[in-house]
Amino acid sequence: MTEVVVVGSRGGTHIGGSFERAAGRDLSVRLIDSGSAFEGPRLVRAASWRLLGRRPLHLDAFGESVVESCRRSQPAVLVATGLAPLSARRLEQLRRLGVKLVNYLTDDPWNPAHRASWFLQALPLYHHVFTTRRANLEELRQAVPGEVHYLPFGYDPSLFYQVDLEPAEAEALASDVVFAGGADQDRVPYFAALAEAGFTLALYGGYWDRYPATKRYARGMASPDLVRRAFRAARIGLCLVRRANRDGHCMRTFEVPATGTCMLAEDTDEHREIFGRDGLAVAYFRDIPEMIGKARALIAEEESRRAMAALALQIVTTGGHRYSDRLRSILATVHTETVSAGDRS
Template sequence: MTIVYIGDDNPSSTSFHRFLALKRLGHLVTIYNPQDACKEQLQGFLGSKIHFRTGYQFLQNRIRKWLTTVLEKQKTVDLIWVDSGELIGKSALETLKIAGAPVVLYNVDDPTGKRDGGRFKSLLRALPFYDLVVVVRTESEKECRELGASNVLLVYRSYDEEAHKPYDTLAEIPTQFQSEIAFIGTWMRYEKRDDFLLKLIQNGLPVAIWGDRWQKSPHWNALKAHYRGGALGGRDYVAAIQGAKLCIGMLSKGNRDLHTQRSLEIPFIGGLFCAERTSEHTEMYQEDEEAVFWNDVDECILTCRDLLGNEPKRESIRRAGMRRVRENKVGNEDICTRIIEELKRNQAI
């Protein structure tokens, strides 16, 4: 199948991982980054802020012309895959539809939620014109239908079979990525992740933190001794997860998360997943057998203490989690296959 893939072409992005997964499945896929159409407009703090808040409405003519050029390069098109889609409004989507191929939207954000203000304004107006809309939240599924999307598929997020492949042995993991308890994630002003991690530290737990913007935390002076560095990608990301005895997973409340990318990536890589107890987490994994969960920081402290002092239990849960996430069929190749099968089922391709 010949696929035009509209998405982020940064090799470390999850969008690019999905592009590669489609190629591994045997499809002929060409990636085009929609930001190439408006690099100048999105550069700089003010410009990017204005377009984010206005839902990229003032960039639509530019993006539409760019998409026309993209399609002129393609001799045949069997499927157009739009990943994220925040830059693709109604007129731009109508341009894509001229190719005569089905167009699928895959979005792992919360486009119908309130956290990001007007960011997805253009995308929401285009929803009725997609042949399939793929989302990762039950709220998004319902709200996309209410906004006119005729075919909506709910999926879990996914790990990547190649990018997140574990090291063969722990001995291969560099010492700088080994830890007792790891948290990998960005500091966010209203998410209180710093409060949570600080309480773990104050209770004597050896926490290692990787991620951006932690210097902005009001608790930075107390956290900086536990800070290992900025955002991780590639094999460093895999090493930090596999090299930890426990991996803390946190949700984004502003995004109405009940699971995140880490919920799949951590067990696949071989980390012991320790996260907030939600309906989706307990559906994915058997509690205390394949992952461990908590309702608040105090329960997390008790859970971490117990597991750090019990290697056989820790290893049993870790191995069982690795098996379960593979059985759940939530790799990028699995999800991409499911999406294409859904399109075939609806006779879109």
């Protein structure tokens, strides 16, 4: 049986928890929840974050606990998710223990909102980096002596799946267009335009109530269960990538179709690679006017909307896009590299 340690967060839609649920007869997964690295009094945490370059308050202590845990269990592979709180010092110690270090890099470390010197110093210590965006592949290859790979986001079938709603719940959650994600400033004009065009909206996530154009549609933070049901109750699920992250796709790319909801998504090469041409399984848009036009067409053509949703659901659920598939892809790549290195020696 393969044993892997995952360093990430548990709960919500965090990928660490999804990897933990990927365990099976042939795979043992032990999650070390990174949440403790960020705990502490609010003001102290804020000072550490702002004054020390987005440094988690307990970065060193958490890293030490990971090293000691791995010293006891001797895992072959450690998979860190995103900007995991493991410093260069702690990664060096893990390397000396013989642990293969992998980062499934779900954020762009050069995004000004995430850029942290401690993480950029740690990044070259990973043997493998799997990035969810092609836009930073070359930068990563220059920064990381080890192997750099593109590996898309996925979805967790225990969180996102088709669900039948009771009529009263379907009516309460109904919308023309649903979106789940934070109110980034560059996202607001899309929903202001949809509202002005007469679409009913359901906006889940933080800060939508801060903008006059979206305040009335803000439905607050939501659990994965509520998001799943809201997707199912909507006619269209809108998929916007995070531009500051240089995304070509995002988590919702897979989660919206997994619920059987018709998706209208930003037109990117990665979206087309996953779902094919425009109008086959997903409708694409390049700007706000095209988004409005595509949304109107989808609302008016229920049969077409259902057919597209059904094909997108099939692509996502049968195409090897579960997070368990992603974890196994990571481990297969690490194993292949290890065997090749052994052959060369």
